[in-house]
Each structure stands twice: as C-alpha cells, then as structure tokens.
Amino acid sequence: MxxxxxxxxxxxxxxxxxxxxxxxxxxxxxxxxxxxxxxxxxxxxxxxxxxxxxxxxxxxxxxxxxxxxxxxxxxxxxxxxxxxxxxxxxxxxxxxxxxxxxxxxxxxxxxxxxxxxxxxxxxxxxxxxxxxxxxxxxxxxxxxxxxxxxxxxxxxxxxDTDKVRTAAEKARILGEAANLARSLANEPGNVLTPTTFAERARAVAEAHSLEYDVLDESQMQDLGYGGLLGTSRGSAEPAKLVTLRYTGGTGEATIGLVGKGITFDSGGISIKPAAQMHRMKGDMSGAAAVLGTMRAIGELRPKVNVVGVLCLSENLPGPTAMKPGDILTAGNGKTIEILNTDAEGRLVLADGLVHALSQGATHLVDVATLTGACVVALGSVTTGVFGSHQPWTDVVLNAARHTGEPMWQMPLGAEYRRQMDSDIADIANAGNREAGAITAATFLQEFAGGVPWVHLDIAGTARNEKDLPHIAKGPTGVAVATLTQVVENVGRDGAPS
The missing domain is CATH 3.40.220.10 (Leucine Aminopeptidase, subunit E, domain 1)
Structure with a gap:
C-alpha cells in the first residue's frame, strides 16, 4: 500500500x-x-x-x-x-x-x-x-x-509536517510487517514446513539487508540442542534453527528475539483432541512475529544490534517421536524429563534462548503461542507478559502501550518453579494443572542465562475468532508492533542494565 x-x-x-x-x-x-x-x-x-x-x-x-x-x-x-x-x-x-x-x-x-x-x-x-x-x-x-x-x-x-510523514511511513512498515506474520500463520502445515519457513526467512533477509544463517539437524546435534531435536523426532520434516542478524549499533547491548515456530502441532504422543486441531497450523505465530519484526527493523534501521532466532519444527506422533518419560538435554546442558509431549513449545524455545545467548544477546524477548492456560486467564484480548528483570519488562510493557497492543504482566516466583521439579532430571517440561502459563514461563527462565528476559504468551491474541469491523477473522500479527517499538526505544534510549 x-x-x-x-x-x-x-x-x-x-x-x-x-x-x-x-x-x-x-x-x-x-x-x-x-x-x-x-x-x-x-x-x-x-x-x-x-x-x-x-x-x-x-x-x-x-x-x-x-x-x-x-x-x-x-x-x-x-x-x-x-x-x-x-x-x-x-x-x-x-x-x-x-x-x-x-x-x-x-x-x-x-x-x-x-x-x-x-x-x-x-x-x-x-x-x-x-x-x-x-x-x-x-x-x-x-x-x-x-x-x-x-x-x-x-x-x-x-x-502536514515532517513528523507526521515519518509517523505515517513507520506505521505502514509496521502494518505490512504484521501482515507478513499473518500471511505465514494462515498457511497450512503441508505448505509451510520448517524448511519452507526457513527459505521465507532467507528471502526476507536478502530483501532487507539482514545477515542470515540456518542450522540443520546435524549441526544442532553438534551443539546439543536436544529440545528442538526431540520435538522434531516424530516428523519426517527436519527441524531448522534460523538466525537473522541486524547490526545497527555500536553499544554493548544486543537484543535477542526468539520465536516459537511449530509449523504444525498435533501434540505428539500426548495428542490433542481432533476438534480445532487444524488451528495448530498457527503454532508458529511467535516465529512469524519475530520474522515480521526483523523485516520492519531492516526497513527502519534503528541504532541497535538485534538477533532474531526462529525455532522451526513440527510436533507429530511418528514412530520415532519423543515419549512421556524421555529425558532430553538442552543446549545449556540442563536435562528435561518429558511428562507431556504437547508441552513442546518450551522445549524448542529453551534451545532458541540458549542459541540467542551464544550469538551475543544481552537482553532477551521470546514470543510464543505457548499455553491454553494464558487464554483462560486473559482471553483473546490481552497478551501475557512474564519477566525476570523489571526495568527490561517495563521497556516491553511501555512499547506495548505505545503501539496499542494490550499486554498484562503476570507473576513469577520460586513457588512456581517447584511445580517443575523432576525426580530424575534437572527439570520437568510440565507441572500440575495450576498456573500453567506461569509454570511454562518459569521453565523458560531456566534457559535465559541470567540476562534480562521477557516472555510473551500470545496463545490467545495470535488469532481473531470472529470478524471485526476493522480487521478480518484469522491471524492478527500480534507482537510485531511491540517488538519493533522495543528495538527502536533501545536504539534511542539504551537498554536497562
């Protein structure tokens, strides 16, 4: 447009x-x-x-x-x-x-x-x-x-002023970047496989002057990324781990954006009910939001360094699929007991966070359609926000308010971590039925390396289930505007320590 x-x-x-x-x-x-x-x-x-x-x-x-x-x-x-x-x-x-x-x-x-x-x-x-x-x-x-x-x-x-024209151009860029994320989320799993998604990311990188790298499963094996590889085991489609890099700053801060990209999620052996399973083609909306954000960053050219990581896999119950009771080892060496194979998003994000840290990220934001519990808590209007570092969390919340994307901070704490204790591994991938969105975020915190980290649970906000006067039913492209604003704010004001 x-x-x-x-x-x-x-x-x-x-x-x-x-x-x-x-x-x-x-x-x-x-x-x-x-x-x-x-x-x-x-x-x-x-x-x-x-x-x-x-x-x-x-x-x-x-x-x-x-x-x-x-x-x-x-x-x-x-x-x-x-x-x-x-x-x-x-x-x-x-x-x-x-x-x-x-x-x-x-x-x-x-x-x-x-x-x-x-x-x-x-x-x-x-x-x-x-x-x-x-x-x-x-x-x-x-x-x-x-x-x-x-x-x-x-x-x-x-x-008509220069300020107004600048605002209009930025808004166009954000809208079209969100539409990229929406278009990806609308594609079925037989079209948008992890390999195809990785190629789409390559095209975005080439068009917007971003550095691009993709790891295949053998390379991930060498790096010990057992969470992503374990999730992918049940599918004939190989997993991919894509890194997009934008270099715009000379300071020490590098923002790491990590997106869950499950291009189809059946739940694996802990299989989902058939009703509405077709919606699980959109379980890659977090990765789509990160890709849309990187496209916007490539056009806006803020003065900060950014690494975008896309964790791409299917989750299917094939003959070699991970099983309840399996032990996986993530990229930081932590062992994970699998209690529920449908809690796979946190497994791929765990390795994505570790990978972002290995690429120099000093401040992390991950985004994922992670839990039905967040939908129960906040519905389809508001994104759940979890953070380990309040000044960094405030940067994200302020960006969300500025862009008009409703978000709400949820608690974290040691009491929730105890729900993830395992008798035989460092951590379990699922807790009990209480506080499911919080325990999922608590799991991710174990892989954030102690740096400022925020998790966005967009399970409820990634899709409109009804046609609205101003936006069609379907994927929303949520978080693209917020993440882009976060990057711009850090480029202007610096990152909190």
Missing part, C-alpha cells in the same frame, strides 16, 4: 471515495463534515437528524455526492464522542474505511482525520489500521476474490 499525506480542503481529494469520521456532537463538530454538509446543501445534517446516518461508534453509512464534490462517494464512520478520539479510534476508523473500499472495489481511498487530531500518534494509528485491514485470508481459494487490495491510501490533514 502506498501512503501519501496531504493538507488542504476537499478540493485536494483525488480519489473516488472519501472516508470521514462522524462524531456524536454533529456534522459541525469538525470542519471536514461541516464543509461536506454545506456542499451537499444540508443533506448530511438532515440524514443524521432522520437517523439514516448514525454517529454510533463504528457504524457505517454512505452518501453519493451527485457531482457536488470532487469525489463520488463519502463513507461516514461513526466515531463516538470527539473527546474520546485517540490513536486506537483512528486505527479502527481507518481500518473500517479500507475494508469498505475493498468490498466495493475501490483500489484507492482518501481518509480525512479531524482537525486537532492529525498529530503523529493519530496518523500512525490510522495508517497502521489501514494496513492491517488491507489483508485477505483467501489466498488458497481457487475463485477470484470479490474484494480488491487498496493500493493507494491518501491522508487528508489540516497540517
């Missing part, structure tokens, strides 16, 4: 369609709707008074301009109270506008932001929402899609 920013009145609109927010305070609340009403001889105000057009939040109405304006149609999107307008409202508003343009076959669209609200945050929200809305989950349908991609987005503002 090409994004342009322009200032001026309605005569500056060069597209067939203009989308505007309609506030409860009426058409006179902002100049753009007031001017539209005047040019339509008061017909907009009459339509609102008659209830044909509603300012109810996220309500959608449309009016033809009958040659009285330089565009043929205006989309009016209910925006609620004017005082409640913020970046999130702008994100939803622009997302709805783009989805309307897609369904009506409009390849380009102008979006007017209200006077007084066209600051950098509002513009960033609008462009990010528009990019996320410009996504289709129909890539595997044999029929031509009924909707069209919006190729051009024009933002009509009362003031």
């Amino acid at each position: 090409q994004v342009t920013v322009q200032s001026g009145g309605l005569e500056a609109v060069s597209t067939e369609v203009l989308a505007v927010p309609l506030f409860e305070e009426g058409v006179e609340a902002v100049p753009v709707t007031a001017e539209i009403d005047r040019r339509l001889n008061g017909q907009l105000a009459l339509a609102v008074a008659a209830g044909h057009v509603s300012p109810k939040l996220n309500g959608i109405s449309s009016l033809l301009t009958l040659g009285l304006l330089p565009f043929t149609r205006v989309i009016l999107i209910g925006a609620g109270k004017q005082d409640d307008w913020d970046a999130q409202r702008a994100r939803t508003f622009a997302g709805i506008a783009v989805r309307q343009a897609r369904t009506t076959g409009q390849p380009s669209l102008t979006v007017a932001l209200p006077a007084g609200a066209d600051n950098a945050a509002s513009v960033a929200g609008a462009v990010h929402g528009a990019a996320l809305a410009n996504f289709s989950t129909a890539q595997f349908k044999s029929t031509e899609p009924e909707d069209v991609d919006v190729e051009g987005l024009n933002l009509l503002l009362t003031d």
Whole structure:
C-alpha cells in the first residue's frame, strides 16, 4: 500500500471515495463534515437528524455526492464522542474505511482525520489500521476474490509536517510487517514446513539487508540442542534453527528475539483432541512475529544490534517421536524429563534462548503461542507478559502501550518453579494443572542465562475468532508492533542494565 499525506480542503481529494469520521456532537463538530454538509446543501445534517446516518461508534453509512464534490462517494464512520478520539479510534476508523473500499472495489481511498487530531500518534494509528485491514485470508481459494487490495491510501490533514510523514511511513512498515506474520500463520502445515519457513526467512533477509544463517539437524546435534531435536523426532520434516542478524549499533547491548515456530502441532504422543486441531497450523505465530519484526527493523534501521532466532519444527506422533518419560538435554546442558509431549513449545524455545545467548544477546524477548492456560486467564484480548528483570519488562510493557497492543504482566516466583521439579532430571517440561502459563514461563527462565528476559504468551491474541469491523477473522500479527517499538526505544534510549 502506498501512503501519501496531504493538507488542504476537499478540493485536494483525488480519489473516488472519501472516508470521514462522524462524531456524536454533529456534522459541525469538525470542519471536514461541516464543509461536506454545506456542499451537499444540508443533506448530511438532515440524514443524521432522520437517523439514516448514525454517529454510533463504528457504524457505517454512505452518501453519493451527485457531482457536488470532487469525489463520488463519502463513507461516514461513526466515531463516538470527539473527546474520546485517540490513536486506537483512528486505527479502527481507518481500518473500517479500507475494508469498505475493498468490498466495493475501490483500489484507492482518501481518509480525512479531524482537525486537532492529525498529530503523529493519530496518523500512525490510522495508517497502521489501514494496513492491517488491507489483508485477505483467501489466498488458497481457487475463485477470484470479490474484494480488491487498496493500493493507494491518501491522508487528508489540516497540517502536514515532517513528523507526521515519518509517523505515517513507520506505521505502514509496521502494518505490512504484521501482515507478513499473518500471511505465514494462515498457511497450512503441508505448505509451510520448517524448511519452507526457513527459505521465507532467507528471502526476507536478502530483501532487507539482514545477515542470515540456518542450522540443520546435524549441526544442532553438534551443539546439543536436544529440545528442538526431540520435538522434531516424530516428523519426517527436519527441524531448522534460523538466525537473522541486524547490526545497527555500536553499544554493548544486543537484543535477542526468539520465536516459537511449530509449523504444525498435533501434540505428539500426548495428542490433542481432533476438534480445532487444524488451528495448530498457527503454532508458529511467535516465529512469524519475530520474522515480521526483523523485516520492519531492516526497513527502519534503528541504532541497535538485534538477533532474531526462529525455532522451526513440527510436533507429530511418528514412530520415532519423543515419549512421556524421555529425558532430553538442552543446549545449556540442563536435562528435561518429558511428562507431556504437547508441552513442546518450551522445549524448542529453551534451545532458541540458549542459541540467542551464544550469538551475543544481552537482553532477551521470546514470543510464543505457548499455553491454553494464558487464554483462560486473559482471553483473546490481552497478551501475557512474564519477566525476570523489571526495568527490561517495563521497556516491553511501555512499547506495548505505545503501539496499542494490550499486554498484562503476570507473576513469577520460586513457588512456581517447584511445580517443575523432576525426580530424575534437572527439570520437568510440565507441572500440575495450576498456573500453567506461569509454570511454562518459569521453565523458560531456566534457559535465559541470567540476562534480562521477557516472555510473551500470545496463545490467545495470535488469532481473531470472529470478524471485526476493522480487521478480518484469522491471524492478527500480534507482537510485531511491540517488538519493533522495543528495538527502536533501545536504539534511542539504551537498554536497562
């Protein structure tokens, strides 16, 4: 999507369609709707008074301009109270506008932001929402899609500044990076194997000036990465461990981003119920988020060093699959008793964290669709956050607030670690039914090497289970914006010690 920013009145609109927010305070609340009403001889105000057009939040109405304006149609999107307008409202508003343009076959669209609200945050929200809305989950349908991609987005503002243009471009980059993650998560396991995922990562690295390396199973064997190899044993598809490196800083800090990439998770011998198992093609959403983040970093070029690690495997109950009772040895030498083969995400992440440390990471963030327990605790709205170092955890939480991705910190503690005790190994890969999201994070902490570390459990937030006005049902690309903001903040402010 090409994004342009322009200032001026309605005569500056060069597209067939203009989308505007309609506030409860009426058409006179902002100049753009007031001017539209005047040019339509008061017909907009009459339509609102008659209830044909509603300012109810996220309500959608449309009016033809009958040659009285330089565009043929205006989309009016209910925006609620004017005082409640913020970046999130702008994100939803622009997302709805783009989805309307897609369904009506409009390849380009102008979006007017209200006077007084066209600051950098509002513009960033609008462009990010528009990019996320410009996504289709129909890539595997044999029929031509009924909707069209919006190729051009024009933002009509009362003031056009360099700061606003910079915010718009960054938001476009973030939105398209999230869409990369969403597209990967939408691919079935017979298409997106670990090997194919690794090749997609190579293509991203080549296109965005990132260093790329991939380890095969024999190389992982030499390094002692038994968690990843044990998970992969039941599948004919070999595991891959991908490293992407961005060098942008001269300081001591190197951020390590580690993503769980189970391209299909049957649960292994501890097999999952058949209902909804097909959703487990998305169990690589953490790795997809890391890859999307590395793409964004490659475009934004922040002043910090970053290592991205993708832990890619299938988890299947083949004849050589790991079994309950097996003992695996991770890359840091810790032994793990397998109590549940469906607790495999933490096994691959354990080796991923160890590998990131071996690549010089001084601060770690891992991201994974890790536990159903986190879904029970926080639902599909909020990502669970766990951290070993509060200043580093605060960096992540502040980045999430800035980007509009809801996240909530959960506790850790020695009491939870005792649930993972094993009689015959250093640690078990599962505890009892209590506090499952916390014990999973506690397990990962054992492999973080004592450096500042944060774990993001996106099991509930990686997918929308219903179609929303501004974003389609399906993968969300969650964490791409937050992780990118973390990297940018560290590049600007430094990393906490």
